[in-house]
Amino acid sequence: MTGNVTIETERLLLREFNPEDWSAVHEYAVDPQVYRHMPWGPNSEDETRAFVERAMARQLEEPRLHFELAVTLRGSGQLIGGCGIRAADERFRSADMGYCLRQDCWGKGLGTEAASALIAFGFEHLGVHRIWATCDTGNTRSAHVLEKSGMALEGTMRDDTWLRGQWRSSRLYSVLETQWDQKERRA
16 A cells, blocks of 8 residues: 555544654653653654654555554644554564554543554555554553454563563454454444
């Protein structure tokens, strides 16, 4: 898939990053509550600019397998987070996904809305068979988002990440295209 990607939901617009986005991204990339469970952060301004530049460079890849998108509010266009889906390889038909929202946007269903949109995009436009995601075992909010998005818990990966001076464990979630098709038919 090539071209400019835009995904609309009821309240969100997931769109390609542009150079002006770095300052809005930086606002949440330095919030300790936001990056607490993330493998990055706190970001320096240079690190945030580099992230946005990498996301924009991926827009030109052929074949395009990585989609890092800005999460914005449909009404105002305000950037409130980022999300992404990354296909491992066209042959394996598997992709991982993730998301991050500003703290003031938590608990409003926006994470579930963004995650569900990414899952639909993966199955409908990337043609993957399986989409997976991980979250830190301490990140119960993210676990709830993944479950509400239709993903099932596969298990816990013990001490899989060295983060901020300690080993952290992750929960692994996934959804298969057959499960998603059934969910969509019921909706």
